Amino acid sequence: MSLSNIFTISGSAMSAQTVRLNTVASNMANVDSAASSADQTYRARKPVFSQMMNDSMRKRGWGSTKLDNTGAGVGVKVDAIVESDAPLQPRYEPDHPMANEEGYVFYPNVNPMEEMADMMSASRSFQTNVDVMNSAKSMMQKMLTLGQS
């Protein structure tokens, strides 16, 4: 029965969106983490999502249902978390305790507006997947009452 697949699919999406929310939280928390050199500075992190295919699931012994042959995906996974290449913000603050010899302090390349938009998008997607899961649950519960009336 493919209805039970929906739980795996929506569950994977919910966990992927949670990872996305976590990176947003980490970026926002470090928005003012100053460092004295460019390579020590925190860089904004972004998750990269990729489609979860049946083959990879079948290798792990998941998919034995007939529906797998249709090539439909079985959810989403976080492929990697990459650091943003956006330029860092060097600020001239000679009095700062972390200033280097030239008097510069490096601030992360986190864009708070972008992070807020990302956060809203992630939480909306999470909600949608919860709704999908709920509706699949009620469909399954209904199936159990077949022929009882």
Add this chain to the structure above:
Amino acid sequence: MAISFAGAFAGHDKALEFRSARAAVLANNIANADTPNYKARDISFNASLNNEMRRLQLKGTNARHFTESAETELTGDLLYRNPSQPSLDGNTVDMQREQAEYAQNSLQFDTSFMFLDRKISGMKKALTGN
């Protein structure tokens, strides 16, 4: 006349299977709404129906031969959706559309379920006979 379940259910059991398969495909589209290069997919009811009608009928020469296969296979019916608007990351999922399709599919599931339920209660009534 023997009661044939396949005849009595009039294909509503198959419809129910199709609806739950389609729900999984649509749920997968919704799950991959933020995946770069993901292409939204869907199953077509017509393709599924044609596939079902094209199915090879086994010839029964003995009363104990099975006449039809027990399972339906939804193979090769998975199509790609035409995107209404291109997006930069190559993703073709339109969230509103997928949600609408999912809601509609879920209602159609309920309808098929209701038909099947009534068929069963009708058979029950015929069997108890009071």
